[in-house]
Amino acid sequence: MAQVVIRNLNKKFDEVHAVKDVNLDIRDKEFMVFVGPSGCGKTTTLRMIAGLESVTSGQILIGERVVNDLPPMDRDIAMVFQNYALYPHMSVYDNMAFGLKMRKFDREEIRRRVHEAADILGIRDYLHRKPRQLSGGQRQRVALGRAIVRHPQVFLFDEPLSNLDAKLRVQMRVELKKLHERLGTTAVYVTHDQVEAMTLGDRVVVMRDGVVQQVGEPLELYNRPANLFVAGFLGSPAMNFSRVRVAAANGGLRIENEGLRLAVPPPLAGRVGRYVGRELTFGIRPEDLRIATEADPRDLSFEAVVEVVERLGSETLLDLSVGADTMVAAVEPDAPARVRGRLRLAVNPERMHFFDPATET
Ligand code: ADP
Ligand code: MG
Structure with missing residues (x-):
């Protein structure tokens, strides 16, 4: 378990200043959601936390450690993407076990963790199947399972539900919330969907053009939006x-x-x-x-x-x-x-x- 601290974080891609001076304290066990329109810098911020993108300036701490120069492997995080990124030729079991094998966990511990995660996610019966033999919702559960077995300090989610149909998305949203209740792992979750942000977040960060507009609990943002952008972005139909x-x-x-x-x-x-x-x-x-x-x-x-x-x-x-x-x-x-x-x-x-x-x- 860990807090994530972001200090004066900037990212520039040539002429695009994608993330501008972001400061944020994500508390231990907190479910923090980044929300904002497409292109506002959510994914870039998450990828910098993960170590998949270099930092132009500023600092990122996970737990007590500055991680700027640590490779993703050593950051003790697990990331879940929108497109699942499952290995098509591997069984569900092997997909979930893969990260642990890479890290040289012993066979019995891998087995224990995969079964535990499969039970939590209700996919125990599918462990021998290949990803193509699963529905979209089941595949997304496997992607979650692969993150859970790692027992990371922090979960990073990048729009994990956006490939699911509307009904399944609502169902998985509830499951994610239950999962967080159960595991209590600090989570950073990126979405462009304001309903997901409001329902999942302990707190929500609203971003626009790389700049944090407001940070607060969902109802705080809804009742006391800091500016016109936040007011117009959260709430449906819009203000x-x-x-x-x-x-x-x-x-x-x-x-x-x-x-x-x-x-x-x-x-x-x-x-x-x-x-x-x-x-x-x-x-x-x-x-x-x-x-x-x-x-x-x-x-x-x-x-x-x-x-x-x-x-x-x-x-x-x-x-x-x-x-x-x-x-x-x-x-x-x-x-x-x-x-x-x-x-x-x-x-x-x-x-x-x-x-x-x-x-x-
Ligand atoms: P979001 O996830 O909020 O939709 P991104 O973080 O993906 O936004 O992108 C933020 C900005 O950075 C956008 O203007 C995007 O075009 C730009 N960007 C993202 N990745 C790259 C890259 N690898 N090279 C150049 N520009 C990028
Ligand atoms: Mg994105």
């Missing part, structure tokens, strides 16, 4: 954004544009007050809107035209026109909404977000 002007009104503050005129709740006045006479980006998540009733105050609701109604069963998504903006609202399954109808939507005042357009791109 709605509207450019608004800030005005002083009756001793309070108000935000307004062509379609919105909303009171700023007093707890947010401190942050928003500096922008009187200027513009802000207002953010509200689809799930923080609902169809208004007569009892809802006018200044915490707004009128919209319904463009699309998507009834998902568990909820209904409404695509709305609000002045010049479009918004999505996630409302009750049987919400009385018709295409081209007009509706009044109420805003949850505790969940209004504001971003400074001058500092956000």
Whole structure:
């Protein structure tokens, strides 16, 4: 078991600065997820931890050791890739045993570890098969098994579920979580899928263009995104954004544009007050809107035209026109909404977000 510490880590490939000054303390036993769009530097960071990519500058520590100059073999890590990377001509048993044989473990210990991992993963009956005789989910289990038998200090995962179909992906996600509960091994997990990040991570690192945007527990990122990028990246459907002007009104503050005129709740006045006479980006998540009733105050609701109604069963998504903006609202399954109808939507005042357009791109 081990912590992983990353200090001022940089990676340059010629003109591409793929990882920029990353600092991070991954705790012992923690499941840390890196998430961000394709090309933001997740894999490169993971490969530097693994020792598969050289470090341009900075330090990586696993446990108490600086590992910058250690070959992958000596880092006491095990990596699981998206494409499984199984040896096609070897049986499941031999695939799982391979890393241990290379490390000169004795035959009995190899046997014990392979059987133990196969039991954990439910693949005991397939040990004699070849990879091509397995389903995608079974192959991914073998790839996991190959990592587990090593008893490493740290697991490194690079999008291990992205080749599986949607249903299996959800199932394997739950299994990975159980596996981590059981083994408690420190894990660093890379994905572009925000749902995987939110559900698997003890903490999540959001990256963009090689730069860490925010590190925190899933709900911390969801409730208090540090910037517009994090706000827009986490949550599905995505947060709605509207450019608004800030005005002083009756001793309070108000935000307004062509379609919105909303009171700023007093707890947010401190942050928003500096922008009187200027513009802000207002953010509200689809799930923080609902169809208004007569009892809802006018200044915490707004009128919209319904463009699309998507009834998902568990909820209904409404695509709305609000002045010049479009918004999505996630409302009750049987919400009385018709295409081209007009509706009044109420805003949850505790969940209004504001971003400074001058500092956000
Ligand atoms: P992610 O895993 O988040 O999709 P990567 O870490 O693979 O992103 O890539 C980060 C950036 O580094 C991208 O711009 C990518 O094109 C670049 N990159 C990755 N590997 C190499 C390489 N071997 N040579 C040159 N550029 C690379
Ligand atoms: Mg990648």
